[in-house]
Structure formats: C-alpha cells, structure tokens
Amino acid sequence: MQPTARRSRLIATAVLAAAVAATSFVATPAVAATNTFTNAGFESALAGWTRSGTTSASKVESGGYSGSSKLTHYLSSATSVTTSQAVTLSGTGWFTFDAVVKSGAGLGATKLVVSGCGSAQRTVPDTTAGDAWVHLSVPVNATSTSCTFAITTSGSAGAWANIDDLTVKSGKVSRAVRGADLSGVTKNEEQGAKYYTAAGAQIDPYTAFKNAGANLVRLKVWVNAADGSNSSAKVVTAAKRAEALGQQVMIDFHYSDTWADPGAQGVPAAWAGQSVSTMTTSLSNHTTSVLTALKNAGVTVDYVQIGNEINSGILWPYGQTWDVNTSDSYSTAQWDSLAGFLKAGIAASKAVFPSAKTIVHVTDVGSDVTWMLDPLVARGVVFDVLGLSYYGYWHGSLGNLQTQITNLGARYGKNVLVVETAYPWTLTDDTPTFTNVVSSSSSLVSGYPASTAGQAAWTRAVQDVVASAPGGRGIGVVYWEPAWTAQAGAGWDPANSSAGNAWENQAFFDYSSKQIAVSFATFGADASD
Numbered sequence: 001m002q003p004t005a006r007r008s009r010l011i012a013t014a015v016l017a018a019a020v021a022a023t024s025f026v027a028t029p030a031v032a033a034t035n036t037f038t039n040a041g042f043e044s045a046l047a048g049w050t051r052s053g054t055t056s057a058s059k060v061e062s063g064g065y066s067g068s069s070k071l072t073h074y075l076s077s078a079t080s081v082t083t084s085q086a087v088t089l090s091g092t093g094w095f096t097f098d099a100v101v102k103s104g105a106g107l108g109a110t111k112l113v114v115s116g117c118g119s120a121q122r123t124v125p126d127t128t129a130g131d132a133w134v135h136l137s138v139p140v141n142a143t144s145t146s147c148t149f150a151i152t153t154s155g156s157a158g159a160w161a162n163i164d165d166l167t168v169k170s171g172k173v174s175r176a177v178r179g180a181d182l183s184g185v186t187k188n189e190e191q192g193a194k195y196y197t198a199a200g201a202q203i204d205p206y207t208a209f210k211n212a213g214a215n216l217v218r219l220k221v222w223v224n225a226a227d228g229s230n231s232s233a234k235v236v237t238a239a240k241r242a243e244a245l246g247q248q249v250m251i252d253f254h255y256s257d258t259w260a261d262p263g264a265q266g267v268p269a270a271w272a273g274q275s276v277s278t279m280t281t282s283l284s285n286h287t288t289s290v291l292t293a294l295k296n297a298g299v300t301v302d303y304v305q306i307g308n309e310i311n312s313g314i315l316w317p318y319g320q321t322w323d324v325n326t327s328d329s330y331s332t333a334q335w336d337s338l339a340g341f342l343k344a345g346i347a348a349s350k351a352v353f354p355s356a357k358t359i360v361h362v363t364d365v366g367s368d369v370t371w372m373l374d375p376l377v378a379r380g381v382v383f384d385v386l387g388l389s390y391y392g393y394w395h396g397s398l399g400n401l402q403t404q405i406t407n408l409g410a411r412y413g414k415n416v417l418v419v420e421t422a423y424p425w426t427l428t429d430d431t432p433t434f435t436n437v438v439s440s441s442s443s444l445v446s447g448y449p450a451s452t453a454g455q456a457a458w459t460r461a462v463q464d465v466v467a468s469a470p471g472g473r474g475i476g477v478v479y480w481e482p483a484w485t486a487q488a489g490a491g492w493d494p495a496n497s498s499a500g501n502a503w504e505n506q507a508f509f510d511y512s513s514k515q516i517a518v519s520f521a522t523f524g525a526d527a528s529d
Contacts, residue, residue: 037085037149040166041067050084057081057153065100065133065164073110073153073161084150087168089117089142094172097138097149098468099163104128104447106159107457110151114140117147124161125398125461126447132399133164137468139172175467177417177476178523179216179250180209184484186238187229191489195509198517205483208515210245213523217242218250218419218478220308221290223268224257226495232290239299250303250419250478251290252361253345255283258494261309262363265316276318276337280344283315287348301353305419306345309363309389311372313338321372339379346383361419363389365404366396370411377412385475386412389420390462392445393438398461402469409473416473418466420480422506423458424450425519430486430511434500450505456518463522482508482519 038048042060049071051058057073058081064070073081089095103110103124110124120140127134140147151163185193185205195205206217219238222230239249254260257268271282287306294301313320313330319338322329346358360376360383362369373386386408390401405416424438427450441450448454448461459479466474484490484503491499504511508519 037087037166037168041164042069042071043067045069046071046083048085051081052084053081054079055081058083061162063162067164069164071151071163073151073159073163075106075109075153075155075157075159077157078155080152080154082150082152083163084148086116086146086148089145089147089168090170092117092142092144094170095140095142095147096169096171096173097140098167098169099136099151100133100165101125101136101161101163102127102131102133103153103161104159106153106155107447107449107453109155109159110153110161112136112138113150113152114138115148115150117142117144122464123457123460125465126457127397127399129392129446130397130399132397132403133162134399134402134465135468135470136464137173139174141172173467173472175463175476177216177248177478178214178463179218179248179419179476179478180214180482180523181218181220181252181420181478181480182206182209182238182242182483183218183220183230183252184481184490186234187227188483188485188487188490191487193485193487193490194513195483195485196512196514198515200514203515204241206241206245206247208520209482209523210247212520214247216248216250216302216476216478218252220252220254222254222257222494223286224270226257227497229494230254232293235290236293236297236299239294239301240297243299248302249294249299250305250359251294251301252305252308252419253287253290254308255286255314255341255345259492260307260314262312265310265312265314265320267315267318271315276340279315279318280337280340283341284344284348287345288352291349291352295352301356303357303359303385303417304345304349304353305359305361305387306342306349306383308361310338310342310360311362311364311369314341335375336379339376339381342376342381342383346381357384359383359385359387359417359419361387361389363420364395365390366394366400369404369408373408373412384414386414386416387419388416390418391421392423392448392458392462393443398465401462402465402474405466405469405474406471409469409471414473415475416466416469417475418462418477421459421462421477422480422482422503423448423455424505425452425455425510425516426450426505428505430504431500434491434502436505437502438506452516452518455506455508455516456522459519459522479508481506485509485513486511
C-alpha cells in the first residue's frame with residue numbers, strides 16, 4: 001500500500017491492464033450439511049416459516065439465487081419483521097447457519113440470528129454496490145438440539161433484504177486471523193504521538209488492539225529508508241511488543257527503500273547495478289538477515305510476505321511483469337527473474353522459520369489476477385497463502401471479493417488472507433494541506449457512509465465475507481494502518497520529514513487520538529467465534 005492520491009490513479013491503470021476474461025470454478029463446501037430447513041429455498045412460498053412483527057414486510061418473490069424464488073424483507077416504514085424456523089439439530093457442538101443474502105438502504109438493518117440452543121448473530125452486509133449475492137455464515141456452539149434460525153430486518157423505511165438457500169452445517173467457520181498492520185506506530189511515537197482510550201486514558205496502541213481481540217500484527221520492512229524507518233532493528237523492537245502480548249507476527253518485505261506497490265517497485269540503492277544473479281543473492285541475504293534478527297530476539301514469525309502487492313513484479317525492471325503507464329508486457333526473462341526472486345525469498349524464510357507461512361501478495365482483485373499468478377506457479381513458485389489487498393472504493397464489490405477468494409483458493413489450493421483493507425470514518429481532513437486518499441463522497445462504497453458506524457460496519461462486513469466464502473479458504477483479514485494518525489513529522493515520505501499523512505481518516509483513532517470504540521469492537525471474538 002502506498003497512501004497517496006497518485007496510487008489510486010495507478011491502480012485504475014493497473015486494473016485496465018490486468019483485466020482478462022474471468023475464470024469460474026466450483027469449490028467444495030467447507031463442512032457438509034447435516035440438518036435441513038423445510039423449504040430452504042422458498043420455492044413453496046412461506047411453507048415451514050413463521051413471520052412475526054410487521055408480517056406484510058416479509059414475502060416471497062421471484063429471482064432466487066439458485067432457484068426461482070427468494071425471501072424478501074422490505075420495510076415501507078420504520079418497523080421490524082422476522083422470518084424464522086425451528087430446526088432440530090443432530091446433536092450439540094458447533095454448527096454453522098449459512099444463507100445467501102443481499103441487503104441495502106439501512107446500515108446493519110438485517111441480521112441472521114440463532115437462538116434457543118445458544119446465541120449468535122451476523123449482520124447482513126450492504127450489497128448495494130454490485131448488487132451481488134453473498135454467502136453469510138453464523139457459527140453457533142449449540143448447547144441443545146432445539147434451535148431457532150431467524151432473519152430479522154429492523155430499521156427505517158426503505159431497508160430491504162433478499163435471502164435464499166439456507167442451510168445448517170456441522171462444524172464452524174471462524175475468523176482465524178484478526179490482524180492490524182501497525183507499521184506506522186514506531187515512527188509516530190518517535191515524533192511524539194500518544195494514543196488514548198475513548199474515555200481519554202493513555203494506552204499503548206499494541207495493547208489497544210490486543211484488548212479489542214486482534215491476534216496478529218503485520219509489520220513492513222524496507223531495506224534502507226532515507227529516515228531509517230521500517231528497518232530491521234525497528235521491526236525487531238515492534239515485533240517483540242506484539243509477541244509480548246501473545247499476538248502473532250507477519251513480516252511484510254517490500255524489497256525497496258520505500259513504498260512498494262503496483263505503481264512503484266524500486267530497487268534498493270545498495271543493490272543498484274547488480275546483476276540478476278547477484279540481486280537474487282542480495283534479496284536472499286536481506287530476508288535471512290531480518291528474520292534471523294527476529295529469531296535471535298526471541299520472536300517467532302508466523303507469516304512472511306515475499307514482496308508487497310506484486311502484480312507488476314518487484315525490483316524493476318529486472319523482475320517487472322508490465323509497465324503501469326503503457327500497459328506493455330515484459331519479457332520472459334523478466335518473468336523468470338521475478339520467479340527467481342520469489343523463490344529465493346521463500347527459501348530464505350523457510351530456512352529461518354520452517355513453520356512460517358509464506359505469502360504471495362496481490363491487489364486489484366476487482367479484476368482477474370490469474371494472469372500474473374499462473375506464470376509464477378508454472379515457474380515453480382511454491383507459497384503457502386495467497387494474500388489480497390481489498391479496498392472497496394477501488395477493488396469491486398463484496399460479492400466479487402468472496403467469489404475471488406473461492407475461485408483463487410480452489411485454483412491454487414491455497415488459503416486466502418486479506419492482508420490489507422480500510423475505510424474512512426470521516427471525509428474531513430485534519431491536515432488539509434495534504435489531501436487524504438479518500439476525501440470525497442464519490443469515492444465511498446454505496447451503503448457505507450464515512451462515519452464511525454460506517455467504518456465499523458465495513459470492517460466487519462469484509463471479515464464476515466472472507467470467513468463465509470464457499471470452500472472455506474478465507475482465513476481472515478488484516479486492517480491496514482489503523483494506528484497511523486496525523487502526527488507531524490511522521491508522514492508518508494521517508495525522504496521528506498514534512499510530508500503529510502493521507503490515511504489519518506481511515507485510522508481507528510480520531511483526530512484527538514482517541515479510540516473509535518465501534519471500530520475497535522470489530523476485532524472482538526464474539527461468542528460465536
């Protein structure tokens with residue numbers, strides 16, 4: 001991620017250059033269905049279902065997900081309606097209530113709710129953007145076999161939801177990774193930043209996210225930044241803070257002296273002029289050195305990213321796949337070099353931390369990304385996890401994200417982790433001399449306002465869409481730089497101490513550096529997780 005307005009333009013170019021015909025695949029369910037609803041697809045009107053509240057707001061309409069019919073809730077006035085069914089489970093323990101859903105016109109208006117055998121619920125994400133069906137799963141630890149499964153819509157006039165294909169499955173889906181990228185905290189604190197609870201008490205930012213339920217911290221590494229930020233030594237110190245709190249550690253190698261993303265993958269100054277062979281050795285040595293320093297400090301690294309948003313390759317032009325300005329493709333030799341760089345980084349990672357999961361990280365998932373993953377796999381690049389950047393204001397609908405997770409997971413046989421997402425809690429700029437990346441209402445995702453409630457709803461929606469992806473390959477989400485506040489001197493450019501922060505309105509702290517309570521709550525492991 002590079003938090004400048006320039007990046008959004010480059011990504012738009014990248015999407016156009018990368019877009020090819022999408023490929024579809026069929027994924028197998030994560031868990032087998034063992035209990036069934038009567039009339040789960042609403043093909044027999046509302047037979048088997050009970051309505052309560054404003055019953056006229058619940059009806060069956062044509063246009064189902066897999067069949068001809070669907071359940072529709074529509075509120076013509078401020079009211080509430082529930083459609084429910086009691087199911088006798090085959091036993092106790094973990095079960096998953098799954099439905100295919102759409103909703104809109106009311107933030108968090110519709111929920112899938114389990115009661116009677118325990119308590120669990122999920123808010124149906126607003127899918128106005130893209131109008132796509134989304135699978136949504138609600139895990140519940142059933143303490144008895146008598147459960148009631150319900151769809152409830154409650155809100156203002158105009159709130160609506162479509163529901164279809166309900167199932168109850170044995171087993172559970174969960175958010176295995178609830179992560180925060182805290183790469184910017186060290187520089188912020190060096191420049192005097194402090195953090196506070198919503199009530200105004202000072203708090204360590206790592207502790208703040210740990211207390212909220214975050215179980216992983218992501219940290220980027222630059223080779224030799226102009227201001228010394230994100231260096232090996234500073235990453236070691238940061239990783240020790242995370243591990244002391246019991247959090248997992250993800251190391252994100254940029255293989256550059258500054259930001260690396262689809263619009264910029266610059267060779268570190270110390271490696272300039274090297275042959276591809278020598279540069280491959282330099283990459284391997286750098287990876288080994290950083291990870292060894294972490295290991296010697298007592299840190300266990302759980303995930304290692306080999307490059308950051310590598311759609312256009314790394315170490316330009318040696319490992320470049322195409323030109324972001326002209327869309328020109330590059331040579332077979334450059335693809336070969338890129339594969340060699342990635343293999344060297346993966347081998348170095350496994351040599352120091354054999355159990356660490358290696359990640360290949362791509363972005364622009366609003367379009368097809370197999371065009372650049374297939375050539376790498378064909379060249380023998382073997383990785384453990386596919387990492388995705390997903391920003392709704394750039395990368396398509398929540399429905400498309402879920403489809404990509406299912407399809408890519410099936411195609412490559414890998415678990416998928418969203419390693420970057422974010423959303424603004426305001427459009428007001430705290431430092432108007434440096435415009436924020438998302439500063440206009442035209443950039444927002446339909447259904448999600450730039451408010452604290454909107455930010456929280458978006459964060460949880462992404463988490464739930466990832467966890468509920470058919471195929472069971474979505475293992476979690478990392479929020480990008482939720483503690484990077486607008487501290488003077490801690491801006492984005494390591495070569496310019498006066499550069500500003502274009503990300504402040506997407507942090508989880510407000511402009512007084514106080515926690516945004518509803519956003520922090522999205523990290524929490526609720527009773528059903």
